[in-house]
Amino acid sequence: MKGLRQRILNGMLEHGIAMEYAEKIYQTIVGFSSYGFPESHAASFALLTYASCYIKQHHPDLFVCSLLNSQPMGFYSPRALIDDAKRHGVRFFDVCIQSSDWDCKPSVHKPLALRLGFNSLYGVPKQEVLKMLEERQRHGAFKDLKDLVRRCPFLRRQTLLKFATAGALKSFQMEPRLAAWKIMSLNINPQSLFFTQSEEGHSQQLLPHEGDWDFIEREYQSKGFSIHRHPMDLFRKQLDQERPRSLRAKDLKRTPGGRNLSIAGLLALHQRPPTAKGFSFLTMEDETGSFNVILTPDIYEKYRLDLVFYPLLKIHGRIEKKSGVIHIKDQHLEPLKPPQTA
Incomplete structure (x- = not known):
């Protein structure tokens, strides 16, 4: 600001502003510059970024737990957050009628581990779950399915079926399909x-x-993710046998730029900003990580229905690398159908 002082004062004097008043205006600007935009925004975002990076690096379980309990939010889905946390050593335990709370929570007995909460399930009424948790807190664990229904008569059949479908009733020694069958007949x-x-x-x-x-x-269908397997696991044997072999996300770092390749994954995010002149941007993921794909306007128009109806896609294109950024410029894509043998 010192370097601008005389220029600012001269400009105001030329416009008929008295020197005394011009000096007051300048001092006001100096005062604002010490906390105003952009320094204050830069400092606050830098602090948030530093704190987030520190927690993610040293306490990845607590970091992902907080993000999961704050959904819906942000750029990344729970599936993407969980897959990233697993790649950084965090273990997850499924929703359990005996152990889960409404929120996800760190495991008491195992380091770097989380127990998923009932908030992970699609369409489960929170008030019903909270009443059930209160009953469990007061009178102990549920002995079996009939004990659960007897002590929690407010639970609707649809809620019980959601518990069963998500595998939350496995402590009753029933796999999900059997649990759902018993609920329907109860x-x-x-x-x-x-x-x-x-x-x-x-x-x-x-x-x-x-x-x-x-x-x-x-x-x-029940949670929007699986802590046990990634869908691409089921295609990997088939893809490895194809020629040319489909790459994994982890292979892209050591693949030379400009090379044509094939890679398959689950569509995690599709963006088509109005300012991008018709270009589309995909974030894809497989069992080893994520990768970015750019679609030109003509490629997007050709395959836009596949992007709507088929979340699992095989991409054929050219890898491009610039300043450490890796993306694939798509030339052709095809849907992956569910494996017949799985």
């Missing part, structure tokens, strides 16, 4: 003479086997 009307009794109309042995793809599909 009388949950507390006014009924047959409350908590089952109508055993079909043998549980007739329940179809849950294949790998069925498992992934159920996980994503």
Whole structure:
């Protein structure tokens, strides 16, 4: 500001402002410059960035736990946050009717580990869950499914089915499909003479086997992610056998720029800013990390319906590297269909 003082004062004097008043205006500007934009914004964002980086580096479990409990927010989905945390050594335990709270929480007994909360499940009413947790706190763990229904008659069948589908009832020694089958046959009307009794109309042995793809599909339908497997795991054997072989996200750092390649992944984010002259930007992910894809306007128009209906895609394009930034300029994409053998 000292270097600008005389210039500012001369300009005001030329416009008929008295020297005394011009000096007061200048001092006001000097005062604002010590805390005003952009220094204050830069300092505050730098502090937030430093604190976030420190916590993520030294306490990654607490960092991701806080972000998961603050959803919906930010740029990254819970799936992306969880996958990144797992790559940094954080372990996750699934939602459990006996151990989970509403929020995700750090594991008491295991370092760098989180227990997912009921807030991770799609469409579960918070008030019902909180009443159930209060009952569990007062009278202890639930013995079995009938005990849960008997002590929590306010739980709707739809809520119980969401628990079952997410695998939250495994402590009752029931896999998710069996738990859902039992819930559908259970009388949950507390006014009924047959409350908590089952109508055993079909043998549980007739329940179809849950294949790998069925498992992934159920996980994503109930939570939007899986802590057990990434969908690309099911395609990897097939992709490794193709020629040319599809790369993984982790392979891109050592792949020379300008090379044509194939790579497949799950569509995590699609952006098409109005200021980008029709270009689209994809963030894709596989079991090893994430990568960015640029679509030219003509490529986007050609494949825009695939981007809507097929979240798993195989990309054929050219890798470009500049100033440490890696992206793939897409030339062709194709949907990945669920593996027939999974």
